[in-house]
Amino acid sequence: xxxxxxxxxxxxxxxxxxxxxxxxxxxxxxxxxxxxxxxxxxxxxxxxxxxxxxxxxxxxxxxxxxxxxxxxxxxxxxxxx
Numbered sequence: 001x002x003x004x005x006x007x008x009x010x011x012x013x014x015x016x017x018x019x020x021x022x023x024x025x026x027x028x029x030x031x032x033x034x035x036x037x038x039x040x041x042x043x044x045x046x047x048x049x050x051x052x053x054x055x056x057x058x059x060x061x062x063x064x065x066x067x068x069x070x071x072x073x074x075x076x077x078x079x080x081x
Contacts, residue, residue, distance in 0.1 A: 001071060001074050001075050001078065002071050004046070004049065004050065005042075005046065005070070005071055005074065006023060008042055008045050008046055008049065009023065009034075009042065011045075012034065012038055012041060012042055012045075013033070013034070016033075016034075016038065018033040018034070019033065021033075023067045024067065024068075025066060025067060025068025025071075026066055026067075026068065027066060027067040027068075028065060028066055029064065029065060029066065029067060029070060030065070043055065046074065050074070050078070051079070052077065052078070052079055054073045054074055054076070054077030054078075055073070057077050058077070
């Protein structure tokens, strides 16, 4: 999951000519150059690629602050295979 998210992030940063930061679990998402529209595009692309949007599956919305939390949301709501 982490690799797929990083691939989509890399594509977004390249498309927007932004410098790709080194993402670790502690990377604060608000401190990257990706804005709210960029994150919306990221979630849309991940939904197309993975077949689900974890944020629409939540009973209570959670807004991940770090990259690790973002990955965790996708892992927690991944469909059983």
